[in-house]
Amino acid sequence: MARAVVVAHDWTIKYAGSERVVEQLLELYPDAPLITSVAADPPLPFLQNRQVRKSPLQRAPRASKNYEYYLPVMPLAWRMVGQVSEVDAVVSSSHACAHAIRVHPHVPQLNYCHTPMRYAWDFESEKHRFPVGSRSLAKQLMRAFRRWDRRKAQTVTKYVANSSAVATRIEKFYGRAASVIHPPVDVDYFSPTTGSKIHEPYFLYVGRLVSYKRADLAVEAFADLPYRLVVVGEGHLSARLRATATPNVSFRGGVSKSELRELYRHATALVFPADEDFGITMAEAIACGTPVISLARGGALDIVEPGQNGWLMERPTSSALAHLARVAVESSLPATEVSSSSQRFAPAVFKEKMAAAVEEMIAGYRRGASIGAPRSGGPPARWEVQADA
Structure with a gap:
């Protein structure tokens, strides 16, 4: 009707x-x-x-x-x-x-x-x-x-x-x-790459650079890691984060939808340290076959299935995030299986x-x-x- x-x-x-x-x-x-x-x-x-x-x-x-x-x-x-x-x-x-x-x-x-x-x-x-x-x-x-x-x-x-x-x-x-x-979530557009991932691994942060999104936690965690972190987003904390970041952290500001899809596809994992209402970037990353490291709160509990499409940290600390980044590098979650978990969105x-x-x-x-x-x-x-x- x-x-x-x-x-x-x-x-x-x-x-x-x-x-x-x-x-x-x-x-x-x-x-x-x-x-x-x-x-x-x-x-x-x-x-x-x-x-x-x-x-x-x-x-x-x-x-x-x-x-x-x-x-x-x-x-x-x-x-x-x-x-x-x-x-x-x-x-x-x-x-x-x-x-x-x-x-x-x-x-x-x-x-x-x-x-x-x-x-x-x-x-x-x-x-x-x-x-x-x-x-x-x-x-x-x-x-x-x-x-x-x-x-x-x-x-x-x-x-x-x-x-x-x-x-x-x-x-x-x-x-x-x-x-x-x-x-x-546009799971048809956000999909796994048809080729292999780029040789040098990197992690990805996507979100506004504001207090509750906790981009500072990601930047702090990667100060002690040998991996790259690519930060996508803008906000009032941008200048402060750029000033404190180590050389392995790069800032991309705003990117196009196609650029974002490529960044998702080739990242080792998306890091999402915020307590978010839902967290659509987590769902987009998973749709691209990329697992997520997130705080075990908020919308992540509806999206991230530990060991299947990502990992959850119980406390928002840089040491917990750094530990899971190492786990992600050593793990090999199949992109097709990670992506399939996004179809419910x-x-x-x-x-x-x-x-x-x-x-x-x-x-x-x-x-x-x-x-x-x-x-x-x-x-x-x-x-x-x-x-x-």
């Missing part, structure tokens, strides 16, 4: 992991419009020729450049979008405020949660995003955000988390249960599970919605946003 669905997402400024989810959702529901607080201009490629409704925040000065500075007014921006009605369901994708979209009581909302808002619940890991002079005020505001965020979380009909770790966080912060559907699997979750939510809501009564009749021919009077 064709469904009339509205998709919502926090903002669409850069094409990153959460935007990949939105792209797949819009492929799953090709007639669905997208609601977002702020969008890039010009729009991201997958949003061209799409109906996109933006909040009034879009008209604020430099909003698409400095959207994070507007966090204090994000709740108001989502309220001013108006109420969504006359659809079968709303599917929101959120790591900030999109789950607060106003939905008619007759319409259920499924929220695909990348994480409860880190700005509010883990301010220390995100404070680098705010100017130094504003951090004290921002921290106070985030305390108020936590109360607002938990209240809005109760308006969501069904939660889906991108990993088991995020599902645990949803239960802890929101008091809500969540099923787990892993985000989509294929986009087709994601879409199939999401479609089933939405249908299950709609059926359950119509049987016994706690607020209002289910809308009768077949799928509507349009969607409608009712602005505040």
Whole structure:
């Protein structure tokens, strides 16, 4: 049955992991419009020729450049979008405020949660995003955000988390249960090399150079190792890491998708020392047949199978990472077997599970919605946003 669905997402400024989810959702529901607080201009490629409704925040000065500075007014921006009605369901994708979209009581909302808002619940890991002079005020505001965020979380009909770790966080912060559907990974593009790996082995770090990603741990570990480490990514710690790195550590900054695939394919292993919500780079590396060395926390517990496609370190220390790097050099995990473990993250699997979750939510809501009564009749021919009077 064709469904009339509205998709919502926090903002669409850069094409990153959460935007990949939105792209797949819009492929799953090709007639669905997208609601977002702020969008890039010009729009991201997958949003061209799409109906996109933006909040009034879009008209604020430099909003698409400095959207994070507007966090204090994000709740108001989502309220001013108006109420969504006359659809079968709303599917929101959120790591900030999109789950607060106003939905008619007759319409259920499924929220695909990348994480409860880190700005509010883990301010220390995100404070680098705010100017130094504003951090004290921002921290106070985030305390108020936590109360607002938990209240809005109760308006969501069904939660889906991108990993088991995020599902645990949803239960802890929101008091809500969540099923787990892993985000989509382009396993057709990220695939093993057809030739042999390059002669000189190297290890690879891919990620933003910010505090909680723990690139510093990787750089420190390789100071005492005879192997090369290639660092891909940029961030506020870049200058400091470059200044402290030993000659066997090289920095590539940002790279193209094709360059990244080649780096994955020929690396001895990807090192991923962060406690991440999911960690799509781990899944991409594994899809390329390259094992992963990761911290035994967060999304890694859903991705890394010790001895099969990588290794897990119990504590985030440079000595533990260095030890597993030596293990990786001495091991020979077959690339085809490593890669095969990534098929559970294929986009087709994601879409199939999401479609089933939405249908299950709609059926359950119509049987016994706690607020209002289910809308009768077949799928509507349009969607409608009712602005505040």
